[in-house]
Amino acid sequence: MTAQLECPRCGTSYPLDEVRYLCDCGSQLDVSHDLGALRAQITRTIFDARQRGAPTPHLCPERDSGVWRYRELILPVPAEMIVSRPEGNTPLYQHPRLSEWVGVDCLYLKHEGENPSGSFKDRGMTVGVTQARWLGARAVACASTGNTSASLAAYAALAGLPAIVFIPQGKIAAGKLAQALAYGAHTLQVTGDFDDAMRLVQHICDEMGIYLLNSLNPFRLEGQKSIIFETIHGLNWQPPDWIVLPAGNLGNTAAFGKALYELQQLGLITQMPRLAAVQATGANPFYQSYQLGFRQAVKVRAETVATAIRIGAPVSYERAVRSLRWTNGLVTQVSDAEIMDAKAMVDRAGIGCEPASAAAVAGVRKLVAEGVIRPSERVVAVLTGNLLKDPAATVSYHTGEWPEAQFANRPRAVSAHPEEVRRVIESIL
Ligand SMILES: *Cc1c(COP(=O)(O)O)cnc(C)c1O
Numbered sequence: 001m002t003a004q005l006e007c008p009r010c011g012t013s014y015p016l017d018e019v020r021y022l023c024d025c026g027s028q029l030d031v032s033h034d035l036g037a038l039r040a041q042i043t044r045t046i047f048d049a050r051q052r053g054a055p056t057p058h059l060c061p062e063r064d065s066g067v068w069r070y071r072e073l074i075l076p077v078p079a080e081m082i083v084s085r086p087e088g089n090t091p092l093y094q095h096p097r098l099s100e101w102v103g104v105d106c107l108y109l110k111h112e113g114e115n116p117s118g119s120f121k122d123r124g125m126t127v128g129v130t131q132a133r134w135l136g137a138r139a140v141a142c143a144s145t146g147n148t149s150a151s152l153a154a155y156a157a158l159a160g161l162p163a164i165v166f167i168p169q170g171k172i173a174a175g176k177l178a179q180a181l182a183y184g185a186h187t188l189q190v191t192g193d194f195d196d197a198m199r200l201v202q203h204i205c206d207e208m209g210i211y212l213l214n215s216l217n218p219f220r221l222e223g224q225k226s227i228i229f230e231t232i233h234g235l236n237w238q239p240p241d242w243i244v245l246p247a248g249n250l251g252n253t254a255a256f257g258k259a260l261y262e263l264q265q266l267g268l269i270t271q272m273p274r275l276a277a278v279q280a281t282g283a284n285p286f287y288q289s290y291q292l293g294f295r296q297a298v299k300v301r302a303e304t305v306a307t308a309i310r311i312g313a314p315v316s317y318e319r320a321v322r323s324l325r326w327t328n329g330l331v332t333q334v335s336d337a338e339i340m341d342a343k344a345m346v347d348r349a350g351i352g353c354e355p356a357s358a359a360a361v362a363g364v365r366k367l368v369a370e371g372v373i374r375p376s377e378r379v380v381a382v383l384t385g386n387l388l389k390d391p392a393a394t395v396s397y398h399t400g401e402w403p404e405a406q407f408a409n410r411p412r413a414v415s416a417h418p419e420e421v422r423r424v425i426e427s428i429l
């Protein structure tokens with residue numbers, strides 16, 4: 001085995017096939033790869049060759065999946081264990097109007113909302129559910145603000161494993177709840193918020209021997225690293241100056257830093273992009289901690305329209321701090337109004353995303369306005385989720401529930417008279 005579980009705090013290691021999420025010292029665990037050995041083995045051309053592999057009548061994960069293409073850096077399991085849709089291979093969009101609006105010459109949008117279940121969570125879940133199958137788990141579970149449960153439900157169904165999802169009551173977007181139910185997950189609506197549901201699921205999984213697939217799970221983060229691998233591969237290994245992402249539970253922030261660190265150690269990149277993690281002002285514990293020089297892990301009661309980042313006590317705090325250290329990264333915050341305006345711009349470009357994703361774009365715009373990101377720098381913003389995940393947020397923005405909305409596109413009521421309709425259309429064109 002070329003990988004093991006390793007504690008970033010005290011250095012203790014555990015075998016990869018042991019069911020555990022935390023070190024005995026209480027820290028979260030990393031999947032630690034033997035980078036020295038991999039350095040001799042991994043080249044850019046291996047990944048190119050896999051992507052160009054000849055067609056076959058069956059799914060071939062290392063050719064078809066944007067996660068398993070990088071499998072040596074993710075999870076060394078036999079190919080027949082892999083549970084894949086496939087996921088990844090998401091587009092890297094450019095749009096002149098958006099670049100202009102945020103104020104940089106070169107803005108890429110890595111659209112993770114175009115994964116099979118509509119969010120980047122699929123990249124972690126393909127690995128987490130594969131590991132669950134490898135370990136012989138009898139069931140899998142998670143607590144979720146929505147996208148994790150949608151993704152878990154889909155991959156568990158594919159693997160034939162029972163899935164149990166814990167959802168904070170009444171605080172989940174319609175598209176996400178619909179997916180969990182449709183894919184057949186046993187769905188428990190818990191009184192309380194996400195942080196309450198999170199504590200509960202950990203307790204229950206330990207007690208009942210159910211495999212926990214929250215971002216606490218180190219294997220999910222390994223899959224999410226592929227967002228970075230695929231993005232930089234897609235830029236022909238020329239890393240951007242900045243990678244900007246929304247930050248909630250901090251799983252991606254943790255995963256991105258680890259991915260960049262590994263690419264650098266392997267000699268696949270020589271220049272380190274800077275990470276910028278963006279929070280909503282009403283759910284900004286990581287921003288507050290950043291302001292305190294990370295001397296203290298702040299917790300808040302979270303409230304924001306961006307439900308996917310409505311998290312007050314982020315699970316992957318320590319590893320996210322490490323990511324910022326490795327990448328000379330920073331944290332910023334944007335208001336809900338800024339998030340919804342940025343979303344409207346992304347949507348109107350024909351691309352579309354859910355509110356949390358738009359925080360990344362609003363964050364780029366803010367950092368450019370503050371002079372932190374220079375207009376000549378190359379920026380990748382990660383769109384984490386699909387437009388259709390949260391139709392209620394979109395409709396309320398456009399129908400006037402957001403008084404500050406800058407780009408509302410109100411529907412017009414017309415009578416069924418051709419004359420009136422003609423007048424209205426002529427006034428538009
Ligand atoms: C889960 C999720 C996030 C938050 O990511 P973290 O890794 O928890 O910080 C952001 N946007 C969307 C759409 C998500 O589903």
Ligand SMILES: [Zn+2]
Pocket residue numbers: 007008009010011012023024025026027
């Ligand atoms: Zn430890």
